[in-house]
Amino acid sequence: MKRVISILTNKIFLGLLGVIALSLVIWFGADFVKFGEDNDTLSTTARLFLMLSVLLIWLLAQLLVMWLSHRKNSSMLKEIEADQVDQDAVRAGEEVAALNQRFSEGMDILKRAKFDTGKGKVALYQLPWYIIIGPPGSGKTTALVNSGLEFPLADTHGKNALGGVGGSRNCDWWFTNEAVMIDTAGRFTTQDSHKTVDSSAWQGFLNLLKKHRPRRPINGALIAISVQDLLTQQPAQRSYNAKLIRERIDELQKSFGVRFPIYVMLTKCDLVAGFTEFFANLTQPERQQIWGTTFNIESTQQLNSLPSELDQLIGRLNDRVLWRVHNERDPAKRALIQAFPQQMENLKPLLVEFMSEAFAANRFSEQPLLRGVYFCSGTQEGTPIDRMMSAVSSNFGLSRDAMRNQSGSGKSFFINRLFRDVVFPEEELVGSNKKLETSLLWLRRGYFAVLTLVFVVLIGVWSVTLSRNNEYMAQVNQLIAQYQSEQSKLGQFDQDPVNTLPVLAPLYNASRVYNQEDHPWLSSVGLYDGSVDEAADALYLNALRKDFLPRFQYYLEQRLQSMNPTHPELIDTFRAYLMLADTEHLEPAVIRDWAQDQWQQRLPGEAGKQAELNEHLNVLLRKGFGSVQLNQAVVDSTRFKLKQIPAAQRLYSQIRSGNLGQEQLDIYSQIGGKSAAIFGYGQSSGALQMSALYSKPGFKSLDFSVKSPLLQQLERDRWIFGDEEVDDFTEADKEKLAQELKNLYLNDYSSQWQSLLNELHIAKFTDMTSATATLKQMADPVYSPLVAILRVTKENTALTPGWPQPTLLPGTSAATAGAAEAIIGKVVKPTSVDVAFRDINQLTTQSEQQPAAVNDVLAGIKELHGYLNNMAVSPNPNEAAFAAAKARYSTNSADPIRKLRILATNAPKPVSDWLNEMADHSWGVILQGTKAHLDTAWNQQVYSVYERTLGSRYPLRKVRAEATVDDFNQFLAPGGVEAAFVQANVKPFLDRNWRPKALDGQAVAFTDASLGQLRGADTLRAALYRAGDAPGYDFSMKPLSLDTSVGKFELQLGEQRFTYTHGPKLNKKASWRSGRDTNIRILFEDLNQTLHRETFTGVWAWYRLLDDASIRKVGNTTYRATFNKDGRKAQYQLSAASRISGLNLSLLRNYRCPQGL
Structure with a gap:
């Protein structure tokens, strides 16, 4: 029965049961789970495969466990073997070598050995391990040798194969079927032979145990205390040994981190007088009994109960002593038997004292787990100790007879069952390494937490996917309904493929609902329904062929009909159109690339629609177009167009529409610097964008030979024309065609680069600072954008290597250079691009x-930069610009601007244009500075005087406040403020007609209004200052009419009087002088002699009168003035001496000195 239970509880048997149970679940449970596109259950083969996989995984796991066990066993034994080597081998000599040889032989057996524990066979490291410590000569090894335990190596290597007899130098390893007993050297306990070496060896030994048995390095410790030592040693020595044992116990507990049971063996009890005689009659089973005390595991006061426990043991001896004496016939032995209980009684206080010192509790270390104290004897050697006779002899001075020496009977007393019934059954009593156990506990918790989480997640995923599957089914139905709705809205005559997007989108989405690429987890959890997916795909494909494809075909037809014969995309479009129906020549990439280009051109900024159209077309290309009927009229008309275009032109169109033609050469990145600002274009503009087709690498990549892929493609494209005779060229035709194609390309190459260069213009300088910055950059020999552009141009237009452009050396004539070029041209023939850009x-x-x-x-640009920079850094840049401009207007010297223009005349285009633009812009900022200087100076020197003296005064304004004649003369007289400034600063920049005078095509930007005021001031001076240095002029007066109710009219102008009484109308001379005629009066005398008069006074009295009268110009020099007083009127004709006259009041009234020019 025990054997059956052992088999049923064996872990291998239980594992097999688990494998069988899981296999049954797979076999019968697979009917409830469906997988794959067809929604099928697992086949028999698949189920058997899964079941075999489970079995194989379990077997591999078992092998892995066995391998790990063997590996750990081997690793541990290697270190045990290494530990046997004595570092002081000179002293050990041949003995050590022999022991190591025997131990190595044992290792080979132990690596393969399994130990029968009654619970199954286990590896070495899986056995319980016990350590035996004690002072040297305490009888540890003897107790083990005579313990009666089973040693697996005993049959082949003897009982002492792995242990020494007569003293252990390091430690002996005793391998039994029940446990591993580690018999440590006594010097490890006392560490008195060589403290450093002994201590290091001891710690190394502890580390070895902890390394290979981290959870429970040992299952317990046996402390061997020789009774002989207790009886013979002095109190101090006994106390010292007790402390040493406590230190080793504390070290074990601290190093291992576990609290283990401790069993104290009192060895060599046969050396207590009477022991051998007292127990001589015991049979072997009786000698295997336990003689000692085991403490209560629940008690914390084991040492307190030790005396009473010893009393009970001694009491049992007393109970037995009479019976033993009665049965013993030898008188000497009777005496020893009778005295034995007293001998033990004498041993009791020594033992209690020793145990108290070794195991007493203290606050500096953990209390050892003392399980019991046991008396034993391994062999009977030596002379017994009679402590009573020694005391009597010492007290009374008597001589003591020597006791008989024991010969060594070889019998063991009270050892065997101590191991089997007490020590080994309590192998699980030891605690565990708390830190390690805590880590393992959290690891187990984490493991179970993960398992729980995985279980919950799997249940959740299954539930969610089931719900999602229902949602997807509903979604498919909804999308189909949406398609039907959109389909009804699509007009029959709506031929735009873009308008099919709302119709196709629902079906496309429906086909993706169960798509394995989008939802691979559906099939993983057995919810994939392939029939729904196939139905949705079929409906989508049918809509593509019925709704999208005809409109896409119509779009191609419209494009073909709209293209003229020279359109570069004509042949590619026609090729794509024919491929719709010609599966033999179908190339999906051709149609796909053409469509992508079309959508990009037609739907810019609508990437979403482009992507949808491309995706629909890709599906058609994968699934096939089905049966397509082309429009034969479109085919015929397109072929007719293509046949009108020469083959070379068609091939060149293909080159231009190819990948190389679409790729852009970013010249801006090659020029870099501030070229964008200098040439006035944005980085995103196409000013410096060139097709890579027209670059030197592009030129080199093209093959214009007869065997080129392009001409070979021409042969392959003959099917497009539907006529075998089209493009049927001979080899000579092909050579001519190749040359024509190359010429087309090179001509376009030159045109492209010439257009790029011609589009570049120097950006206009905004001010002196930008001018100097631009010129400095342009003059830089390393970073000049001008040089960079020329360099890039040369890199891409000097196509023929070895064809240098001859340079005229000093003294070389043009004829000689031309002859040299002709010779070189015969050797290396340049292309037309080389010649055009030479x-x-x-x-x-x-x-x-x-x-x-x-x-x-660059030197000319640099000189111009210095010219402008001197102005820019001067204290007043605008004044410096004014001086430079004035000098350029007045002289014709070779200044840097003129020098740069001379360089431009000798430079090729467009470099000459750039130089002229730099010169123009530089001259422009000089004129700009000139204008700014003139405005400032005018405002400070002229306008401020005008505003202070004349601006708001009479006669320039009809106000009461009047300007003085001196102020008027100071400002407006010839040589006055205004005239002097204009003559010195403005006149050099004006022509005779008061218009800006241009120099190098530019002039100072005077405003028309300011020039009109300057002209008005000059006219005003001519009108008022003709007679002298003060305002005044001559004129004549002639009466024209007088009211009939008035008998006489009189005008008094200073000393001059003019009277009219309805008599002859005579013309009389008159004059006005500003400083003289300050009192003016008019008088009307009625027929009844009533007088009506008015007087005007002041230096401007004459103009006060004219303002009061009504005066208007009636001729070039004549004015009609009507004087009025109290309703009486007199009309006179005033005639000026010249066309420009002070009588023209508008000259005064219209003058406004401008704030700036």
């Missing part, structure tokens, strides 16, 4: 004899 590329060509011509250009 002059431009020659600017950056240099030789050892002559530097590059562009250096002269």
Whole structure:
């Protein structure tokens, strides 16, 4: 029965039961789970495969456990074997070598050995391990040898194969079927032979145990105390040994981190007088009994109960002594038997004292778990100790007879069952390493938590996916309904493929609901329904062919009909159109690329629609177009167009529409610097964008030979024309075609680069600072954008290597240079691009004899930069610009601007244009500074005087306050403030007609209003200052009419009087002088002699009168004035001496001195 229970509880048997149970679940439970597109259950083969996989995994796990066990066993034994080597081998000599040899032989057996514990066979490290410590000679090894335990090596290597007899130098390892007994050397306990070495060896030994048995390094410790030592040692020595044992126990507990049971063995009890005689009659089973005391595991006061426990043991001896004496016939032995209980009584206080010192509780270390105290004897050797006779002899001075020496009977007393019935059954009593156990506990908790989480997640995923599956089914139905709704809205005559997007989108989405790529987990959990997916895909494909494809075909037809024969995309579009129906020549990439380009052109900024159209087309390309009927009229008309275009032109169109033609050469990144600001374009603009087709790498990548892929493609494209005779070229035709194609390309190459260069213009300088910054950058020999552009141009237009452009050396005639070029041209034939850009590329060509011509250009720009920079850094840049402008207007010297223009005349285009633009812009900022200076100076020197003296005074304004004649003369007289400033500062920049005078196509930006006021001031001076240095002028007066109710009219102008009484109308001379005629009066005398008069006084009295009268110009020099007083009127004709006259009041009234020019 015990055997059956052992088999049923064996872990391998239980594991097999688990494998069988899981296999049954797989076999019968697979009917309830469906997988794959067809929604099928697992096949028989699949189920058997899964079941075999489970079995194989379990077997591999068992093998892994066995391997790990063997590996751990081997590793531990290696270190045990290494530990046997004595470091002081000289002293050990041949004995150590022999022991190591025997131990190595034992290791080979132990690595493969399994120990029968009654609970099954286990590996070495899985046995309980016990350590035996005690002072040297305490009888540890003897007790083990005579313990009666089973040693697995005894049959082949003898009982002492792994242990020594007569003293252990390091430690002996005793391997039994029940446990591993580690018999430590006595010097480990006392550490008195060589403290450093002994201590290090002891710690190394502890580390070895802890390394290979981290959870429970040992299951218990046996402390061997020789009774001989207790009886013979002095109190101090006994106390010292007790403390040493406590230190070793504390070290064990601290190092291992566990609290283990401790069993104290009192060995060599046969050396107590009477022991051997007292127990001589015991049979072998009786000698295997336990003689000692085991403490209550629940008690914390084991030492307190020790005396009473010993009393009970001694009491049992007393109970037995009479019976033993009665049965013993030898008188000497009777005496020993009778005295034995007293001998033990004498031993009791020594033992209690020793145990108290060794196991007493203290606050500095953990209380040892003392399980019991046991008396034993391994062999009977030596002379017994009679403590009573020794005391009597000492007290009374008597001589003591020597006791008989024991010969060594070889019998063991009270050992065997101590191990089997007390020590080994309590192997689980030891605690565990708290830190390690805590870590393992949290690891187990984490493991179970993860398992719980995985279980919950799996249940949740299953529930969610089931719900999602229902949602997807509903979603498919909803999308189909949406498709039907959108389908009804799509007009029959709506041929735009873009308008099919709302119709196709629901079906596309429906086909993706159960798509395995989007939802792979559906099939993983057995919820995938392939029939729904296939139905949705079929409906979507049918809609593509019925709704999208016809409109896409119609779009192609419309494009073909709208293209003229020279359109570069004509042949590619036609090729894509024919491929819709020609599966033999179908190339999906051709149609896909064409469509992508079309959507990008037609739907810019609508990436979503582009992506949808591309995806629909991709599905059609994968699934097939089905049966497509092309429009034969469109096919015929397109073929007719293509046949009108020469083959070379068609091939060149294909090159331009190819990948190389679409790729852009970013020249801006090659020029870098501030070229965008200098040339006035944004980085995102296409000013410096060039197709990579027209780059030198692009040129080199093209093959214009007869065997080129392009001409071979021409052969393959003959099917497009539907006529075998089209493009049926001979080899000579192909060579001519290749040359025509190359010429087309090179001509376009030159045109592209020339257009790029012509589009570049120097940005207008905004001020002196931007001008100097731009010119400094342009003049830099290393970072000049001008040089960079020329360099990039040369890199891409000097296509023929070995064809240098000849440079005219000093003294070399043009004829000689031309002859040299002709000779070189025969050796290395340049392309038309090389020739077209020869002059431009020659600017950056240099030789050892002559530097590059562009250096002269940079020097001219640098000189212009210095010219402007001197103005910019002067105290008043605008004044410096004014001086420079005035000098340029007055002289024709070769200033840096003129020098740069001279350089421009000798430079090729567009470099000449750039130089002229730099010169123009530089002259522009100088004129800009000039204007700013004139405005400032005018405001400070002229306008401020005007505003202070004349601006708001009479006669320039019809106000009461009048300007003095001196102020008027100071400002407006010839040589006055206004006239002097204009003559000195403004006149150099004006022509005779008061218009800005242009120099190099530019002039100072005077405003028309300011020039009109300057002209008005000059006219006003001519009108008022003709007679002298003060305002005044001459004129004549002639009466024209007088009211009939008035008998006489009189006008008094200073000393001059003019009277009219309805008589002859005579013309009389008159004059007005500002400082003289300050009193003016008019008088009307009625017929009844009533007088009506009015008087005007002041230096401007004459103008006061004219303002009061009504005066208007009636001729070039004549004015009609009507004087009025109290309703009486007199009308006169005033005639000026010249066309420009002070009588023209508008000259005064219209003058407004401008704040700026």
